[in-house]
Amino acid sequence: MVKENLAGSAGNVNKAGKQTLLFPNRPRIIxxxxxxxPKEGEGPLKPYFKKVLKNDRYxxxxxxxxxxxMMEEVIFDAIExxxxxxxxxxxxLSGDLLNQIITSSFAARRFNTSYVGLYGACSTMxxxxxxxxxxxxxxxxxxxxxxxxSHFSTAERQFRGPLELxxxxxxxxxxxxxxxxxxxxxxxxxxxxxxxxxxFGKVTDYGISDVNNMGAAMAPAAMTTMQAHFKDMGTAPExxxxxxxxxxxxxxxxxxxxxxxxxxxxxxxRYSDCGALIFDSKQKTxxxxxxxxxxxxxxxxxxxxxxxxxxxxxxxxxxxxxxxxTVTSQQGESxxxxxxxxxxxx
Amino acid sequence: MVKENLAGSAGNVNKAGKQTLLFPNRPRIIxxxxxxxPKEGEGPLKPYFKKVLKNDRYxxxxxxxxxxxMMEEVIFDAIExxxxxxxxxxxxLSGDLLNQIITSSFAARRFNTSYVGLYGACSTMxxxxxxxxxxxxxxxxxxxxxxxxSHFSTAERQFRGPLELxxxxxxxxxxxxxxxxxxxxxxxxxxxxxxxxxxFGKVTDYGISDVNNMGAAMAPAAMTTMQAHFKDMGTAPExxxxxxxxxxxxxxxxxxxxxxxxxxxxxxxRYSDCGALIFDSKQKTxxxxxxxxxxxxxxxxxxxxxxxxxxxxxxxxxxxxxxxxTVTSQQGESxxxxxxxxxxxx
Numbered sequence: 001m002v003k004e005n006l007a008g009s010a011g012n013v014n015k016a017g018k019q020t021l022l023f024p025n026r027p028r029i030i031x032x033x034x035x036x037x038p039k040e041g042e043g044p045l046k047p048y049f050k051k052v053l054k055n056d057r058y059x060x061x062x063x064x065x066x067x068x069x070m071m072e073e074v075i076f077d078a079i080e081x082x083x084x085x086x087x088x089x090x091x092x093l094s095g096d097l098l099n100q101i102i103t104s105s106f107a108a109r110r111f112n113t114s115y116v117g118l119y120g121a122c123s124t125m126x127x128x129x130x131x132x133x134x135x136x137x138x139x140x141x142x143x144x145x146x147x148x149x150s151h152f153s154t155a156e157r158q159f160r161g162p163l164e165l166x167x168x169x170x171x172x173x174x175x176x177x178x179x180x181x182x183x184x185x186x187x188x189x190x191x192x193x194x195x196x197x198x199x200f201g202k203v204t205d206y207g208i209s210d211v212n213n214m215g216a217a218m219a220p221a222a223m224t225t226m227q228a229h230f231k232d233m234g235t236a237p238e239x240x241x242x243x244x245x246x247x248x249x250x251x252x253x254x255x256x257x258x259x260x261x262x263x264x265x266x267x268x269x270r271y272s273d274c275g276a277l278i279f280d281s282k283q284k285t286x287x288x289x290x291x292x293x294x295x296x297x298x299x300x301x302x303x304x305x306x307x308x309x310x311x312x313x314x315x316x317x318x319x320x321x322x323x324x325x326t327v328t329s330q331q332g333e334s335x336x337x338x339x340x341x342x343x344x345x346x
Numbered sequence: 347m348v349k350e351n352l353a354g355s356a357g358n359v360n361k362a363g364k365q366t367l368l369f370p371n372r373p374r375i376i377x378x379x380x381x382x383x384p385k386e387g388e389g390p391l392k393p394y395f396k397k398v399l400k401n402d403r404y405x406x407x408x409x410x411x412x413x414x415x416m417m418e419e420v421i422f423d424a425i426e427x428x429x430x431x432x433x434x435x436x437x438x439l440s441g442d443l444l445n446q447i448i449t450s451s452f453a454a455r456r457f458n459t460s461y462v463g464l465y466g467a468c469s470t471m472x473x474x475x476x477x478x479x480x481x482x483x484x485x486x487x488x489x490x491x492x493x494x495x496s497h498f499s500t501a502e503r504q505f506r507g508p509l510e511l512x513x514x515x516x517x518x519x520x521x522x523x524x525x526x527x528x529x530x531x532x533x534x535x536x537x538x539x540x541x542x543x544x545x546f547g548k549v550t551d552y553g554i555s556d557v558n559n560m561g562a563a564m565a566p567a568a569m570t571t572m573q574a575h576f577k578d579m580g581t582a583p584e585x586x587x588x589x590x591x592x593x594x595x596x597x598x599x600x601x602x603x604x605x606x607x608x609x610x611x612x613x614x615x616r617y618s619d620c621g622a623l624i625f626d627s628k629q630k631t632x633x634x635x636x637x638x639x640x641x642x643x644x645x646x647x648x649x650x651x652x653x654x655x656x657x658x659x660x661x662x663x664x665x666x667x668x669x670x671x672t673v674t675s676q677q678g679e680s681x682x683x684x685x686x687x688x689x690x691x692x
Contacts, residue, residue: 014485018436019460021486062677090364091546098671099445101465105549105669109682114365114546116473117669117684119447119465127462131477138484139360140367158673200437200460203451323451323463325444327504331408336455338463 014137017232019199019225021130023137026194026345030143030186031082032304034297035074037152037178040289043279048301051077056153056178064102067151070180071096071107075147078182078300082143089113089184090141093128095120096292097150097176098158104147113145121321122218122247123201124148125296126340129183130198133342136187143187149180150291159211159326173212174249174275175285179293181300193307197343199232201225203323205336211322211329215252215275215287218320221337222248223259225318229341230265237267241312244303245339246295246319247275249287274298295319307346315344360483363578365545365571367476369483372540372691376489376532377428378650380643381420383498383524386635389625394647397423402499402524410444413497416526417442417453421493424528424646428489435459435530436487439474441466442638443496443522444504450493459491467667468564468593469547470494471642472686475529476544479688482533489533495526496637505557505672519558520595520621521631525639527646539653543689545578547571549669551682557668557675561598561621561633564666567683568594569605571664575687576611583613587658590649591685592641592665593621595633620644641665653692661690 013024034049041052058066071094079086092111094104095118108115120127128146135141153163155176161167169175185195204224208217222245230236237243237260248256253273260267274295275288299317306312320339328335359370380395387398404412417440425432438457440450441464454461466473474492481487499509501522507513515521531541550570554563568591576582583589583606594602599619606613620641621634645663652658666685674681 012485015487021481064673064677095465097446099673100443100467100669100671102669102671102674105682105684106674106679108549108684109551111549113548115549115684116477116546116686117465119441119463121446131462134481134484134486135367138480138486139358140480140484141361200462202459203454203457203461205455323446323448325446325448327410327445328448328452331410333452336451338451338454338461340462 019228020232021134021198023133023196025137025187026196027133027136027185027187028190028192028194029183029304030192031078031184032300033074033077033081034179034181034300035070036297039283040177040179040278043283045278045298045302048305063151063153067103067149067154068106071103071147071149072110074180074182075107075145078145078184082184087112089143089145091116091144093118093132093144094147095124096148097121097155103149120338121323122290122292123319123321123338123340124292125299126317126319126342129195129342130200130340132185133195133198136185144185145182146185147182148292148296150176150293152176152178155291169286170212171286172251174214174287174290176291177278177289177294179297181296183300193304194345195342196345199225199229199341201339203336203338205334207334209334211324214290214322215249216255217322217335218337219248219252219255219259221339222256222318222320225339225341226260227263237265237270240270240314240316243267243271243316245273247290248273248320249275249290251287307344310346313346317342317344365574366578367480367544369479369542371483371533372542373479373482373531373533374536374538374540375529375650376538377424377530378646379420379423379427380525380527380646381416382643385629386523386525386624389629391624391644391648394651409497409499413449413495413500414452417449417493417495418456420526420528421453421491424491424530428530433458435489435491437462437490439464439478439490440493441470442494443467443501449495466684467669468636468638469665469667469684469686470638471645472663472665472688475541475688476546476686478531479541479544482531490531491528492531493528494638494642496522496639498522498524501637515632516558517632518597520560520633520636522637523624523635523640525643527642529646539650540691541688542691545571545575545687547685549682549684551680553680555680557670560636560668561595562601563668563681564683565594565598565601565605567685568602568664568666571685571687573609583611583616586616586660586662589613589617589662591619593636594619594666595621595636597633653690656692659692663688663690
């Protein structure tokens with residue numbers, strides 16, 4: 001099924017084509033957890049969320065501390081869900097949106113576990129699972145916790161303006177999801193959803209410089225990674241029960257459909273976007289949700305629930321990240337984006 | 347030689363103990379490059395630097411653009427040094443100090459290569475080589491570029507205050523190195539310095555909250571990782587020709603010596619710190635250099651030159667990162683730190 005596109009990779013069980021890693025030992029997701037804010041808990045995915053905050057300050061003095069607490073807690077929850085003790089996890093792979101990924105690094109203090117910090121903006125859930133599965137599949141580690149998250153109130157004041165300004169979302173904008181999530185991967189034999197491959201994306205930049213229009217900035221990154229994945233694996237959309245992108249939102253996912261159609265791939269009904277799923281139109285979030293937490297909580301609740309119940313057997317999950325900062329925006333730069341993909345098989 | 351401390355890892359050629367990864371296929375450093383600023387080019391490592399900027403603005407409108415240009419250029423230089431074309435590199439692993447690692451992500455646009463963004467503050471050089479070597483050793487990829495860097499003028503205004511203020515370094519402070527560096531690792535057989543193992547560190551926090559005293563904040567992280575490495579590998583300082591830490595500076599490296607002596611490890615003359623090496627006392631940088639670029643340029647010039655010339659056969663290289671942000675400092679938080687180690691063998 002796998003086409004070997006590179007002469008050098010012939011016979012290599014861990015590689016397909018140029019960008020895709022294969023995990024024949026099938027590292028499995030043995031535990032998972034998600035925590036969401038009150039607004040997310042009122043959206044369409046409400047039935048799938050087990051832990052919904054009543055207040056997004058979460059009894060803390062600052063929103064940053066609330067986000068950190070949500071991160072610590074979701075990692076503990078996922079480890080517990082896996083039936084493990086915290087010292088049975090070999091490595092924590094984590095990243096978030098805040099400057100110097102403080103949410104991840106400060107939360108990591110609570111765990112007596114090696115820690116590797118990542119920055120992939122909203123692509124972090126796929127980035128961390130791809131790297132974690134690679135390390136587990138090769139036998140470097142046995143168990144890894146892959147975590148990420150975001151918080152509306154910390155992201156808004158870091159990237160846009162003071163919350164007190166009451167900035168409105170433009171019609172093509174999205175709302176940062178308040179939510180953290182963690183997946184525990186294990187190399188031990190057993191049942192469960194396996195991570196069987198991953199495609200690391202290239203950075204694309206189509207010249208979008210409006211930080212409210214991130215769906216449009218990120219859609220080309222999703223396109224190039226999805227296309228590379230299909231090419232490396234010799235597959236097409238029909239080979240997956242579902243394909244999800246991270247947080248392109250309604251507009252961005254429409255753009256992606258069009259871009260893929262130009263490349264002769266019809267995504268059809270089997271494609272959906274976590275940003276478009278997490279809020280409904282009554283919630284006035286315009287194009288939907290965004291932020292590292294958006295696809296992270298959707299994956300670790302809705303998507304994995306459906307896979308474990310047998311509804312979907314094979315899912316392609318692509319998280320997308322917009323890689324700008326306030327400084328680059330102020331200096332007039334456009335927005336580069338990246339997308340990483342993982343293949344999940346029940 | 348390697349003690350297997352975990353029952354589960356018995357017989358696993360890619361794992362030693364709890365925190366250490368082994369690379370029996372010996373991924374090699376086949377290309378490398380470094381670019382430094384004018385002040386670094388006047389320091390004790392001057393004979394080892396091939397590319398020294400005359401002006402740290404590097405003909406760009408902003409310091410951030412200069413840093414990005416230095417990053418792009420050093421990756422091109424390293425790929426050329428490896429005798430490769432840019433499209434022969436499978437993956438770029440990179441990170442830096444700026445918010446949302448813009449230096450790395452914006453530079454990545456120039457390369458038609460998969461990109462994985464990292465954040466480990468000044469530990470990034472070891473973090474990227476450790477992950478890169480793991481992916482190459484397992485056959486997921488054949489060639490990886492591992493890059494990082496920092497710039498005095500961008501870091502100073504992001505972390506401390508406007509350059510125009512002319513802030514002075516306190517006696518226990520350090521100066522951010524202006525420099526970028528890149529190592530190209532390959533899984534192909536051949537000669538050269540090999541990366542034979544890596545130890546991912548745990549986050550430590552000893553309660554230091556003074557952002558000028560980073561050597562003291564980071565020394566405990568270097569201690570815990572070094573100790574874990576010795577334990578996992580069944581080695582001691584005497585088993586290495588040299589041991590380098592990243593940027594503890596003079597004070598921080600003295601603290602590390604004391605901490606290790608308490609643990610019954612005498613580092614002696616075989617230990618040195620890149621932050622203490624890169625500037626001399628006449629350059630008025632107090633405790634020395636810091637920043638992602640500090641140990642990155644030292645590794646890719648001085649250390650690897652000495653290894654390739656046969657002076658040192660086995661080197662333990664630990665980069666250390668302080669994981670705070672301006673927001674955590676303003677909110678009164680202490681400074682967590684992490685250190686990752688790699689083993690280099692000629």
